Amino acid sequence: xxxxxxxxxxxxxxxxxxxxxxxxxxxxxxxxxxxxxxxxxxxxxxxxxxxxxxxxxxxxxxxxxxxxxxxxxxxxxxxxxxxxxxxxxxxxxxxxxxxxxxxxxxxxxxxxxxxxxxxxxxxxxxxxxxxxxxxxxxxxxxxxxxxxxxxxxxxxxxxxxxxxxxxxxxxxxx
Amino acid sequence: xxxxxxxxxxxxxxxxxxxxxxxxxxxxxxxxxxxxxxxxxxxxxxxxxxxxxxxxxxxxxxxxxxxxxxxxxxxxxxxxxxxxxxxxxxxxxxxxxxxxxxxxxxxxxxxxxxxxxxxxxxxxxxxxxxxxxxxxxxxxxxxxxxxxxxxxxxxxxxxxx
Numbered sequence: 296x297x298x299x300x301x302x303x304x305x306x307x308x309x310x311x312x313x314x315x316x317x318x319x320x321x322x323x324x325x326x327x328x329x330x331x332x333x334x335x336x337x338x339x340x341x342x343x344x345x346x347x348x349x350x351x352x353x354x355x356x357x358x359x360x361x362x363x364x365x366x367x368x369x370x371x372x373x374x375x376x377x378x379x380x381x382x383x384x385x386x387x388x389x390x391x392x393x394x395x396x397x398x399x400x401x402x403x404x405x406x407x408x409x410x411x412x413x414x415x416x417x418x419x420x421x422x423x424x425x426x427x428x429x430x431x432x433x434x435x436x437x438x439x440x441x442x443x444x445x446x447x448x449x450x451x452x453x454x455x456x457x458x459x460x461x462x463x464x465x466x467x468x469x
Numbered sequence: 470x471x472x473x474x475x476x477x478x479x480x481x482x483x484x485x486x487x488x489x490x491x492x493x494x495x496x497x498x499x500x501x502x503x504x505x506x507x508x509x510x511x512x513x514x515x516x517x518x519x520x521x522x523x524x525x526x527x528x529x530x531x532x533x534x535x536x537x538x539x540x541x542x543x544x545x546x547x548x549x550x551x552x553x554x555x556x557x558x559x560x561x562x563x564x565x566x567x568x569x570x571x572x573x574x575x576x577x578x579x580x581x582x583x584x585x586x587x588x589x590x591x592x593x594x595x596x597x598x599x600x601x602x603x604x605x606x607x608x609x610x611x612x613x614x615x616x617x618x619x620x621x622x623x624x625x626x627x628x629x630x
Contacts, residue, residue, distance in 0.1 A: 314470070321476050342590075342603040346629050364570050371609065371627050372563040384538060386557035393543070393555035458570070 336438075338431040344389065345424035346371070348449055353465060356451070361460040363420075363453050370422055370449075377403040377419035388425040388446045407452045407462055416456035422449040445469050500586040502527060504608045509626045512612065517621040519614050526583055526610075533561035533580040541582070567625045568613045577617040583610040 352369045355361070375383040377400035384395040403419045411417075429442035445467065452462040508525055511517070533539045543557045564580040572578070590603040606629045613623040 314473075318472055318476070321473070321480075325476070325480065336597055336599070338599040338601065340601045340603075342605075344605055346607055367567055371625075372567050372611070374563065375560060376562055376566060384558055384560050386543070386559060393557060395538075395558040 336431070336433045340427070340429040340442075342427040343424075344426065347424050348422055348447055348465075353449065353463075356460060356463050358462055359459060363455070363458045363460070366420060366451055366453070366460060370420075373420040373422050373451075375421045377421060379404065379413070379415065379417070383421075385421070388423050389427075389444055403450055406450055406464055411452065411461060414454075416454055417461075418453050418455045420449075420451040420453060422451075423447060443469055499588075501530065501584055504583055504585050504610050504626070504628075506628075509610060509624070512621055512624050514621055514623045519616075519619045519621065522581065522612060522614070522621055529581040529612075530584045531582045533564040533582060535561055535565055535574065535576065535578065537561050539564070539582070541584075564611055567611055568623050572613065572622060575615075575617075577615050578622075579614045579616055581612040581614055583612070584608065 348370065355369075356366070375385045375398075377383055379400060381400045383398050383400055383403075385398055386395050387393075400419070403421060404413050404417070407413065407419075423446055425444055425446045427442065427444055429440065431438060431440040433439070446469075447465065447467045450464045451460055453460050504526070511525060512522065531539050531541045538558045539561045540556050540558050543555045561580070564582065565574055565578070568574065568578075568580075585608040587606045588603060589606065590601060593600040593602075608629060609625075609627045611625045612621055614620070615622050
């Protein structure tokens, strides 16, 4: 009788020991996970800086149909207007937009010169909007961050005499 | 057994949280006075005077003169800080272009430029990951004023939704 009781007690002890072992094992896995992840950080950022160019509106631009007034209503005043023989003053894209860049209007007309015979009455409306995209990944004291400025640019060739859009071009530059 | 269940529950919650971003709005950070629709509606082209305009909307952000460079304070939400400030220069022609079709522009014309900027940021937090997105919203009002007559001749209002 006493022997049976001893056997039962030792069996219970074994079960308890087994449970304690299991608990310790789970704790160590959890602690290991926490250690691995402590100081580990991933971040991503995206900042839209200017009023985005409405893509649905851009798709609505019809060559030889859309008018200058429609463009102004849809997108507002352009960042710059290129007229032949002039120099444009354009604020640089980005968050601060400090100062301006002087760009010869001819560089914009060059974009359309292959397809169009550029005449005196032609002007180009230039729009852009920019987005800052960035990411950071770090473990402990080491980290790697990336940041880039994505600029969407839109050039619209207009015949100022007729007030009609003749062509347009859109580019996304990173 | 009870403890094991607790651990499993804790671990499960922890794993769930790892993939569960929590959006936290920050801001918005504002610059300038909001341009309210009811203020804009009060402006009547051909009737409203420059004096009334200034009383209702205050001093403009910039006044554009034809064939000159307009200097405009720039305010945008950025990575560097909540708002970054500077100045940018723009050809005034771009503003006058808004009115060129309907008005014969003279040397007496000016464009009063009003602007309201609200930079909004939202952070999404999971346990070890953060994602931040920001947007600069700008409301613009351009008012064509004839300085000789002192009368508002036209305006364009663009509200960014």
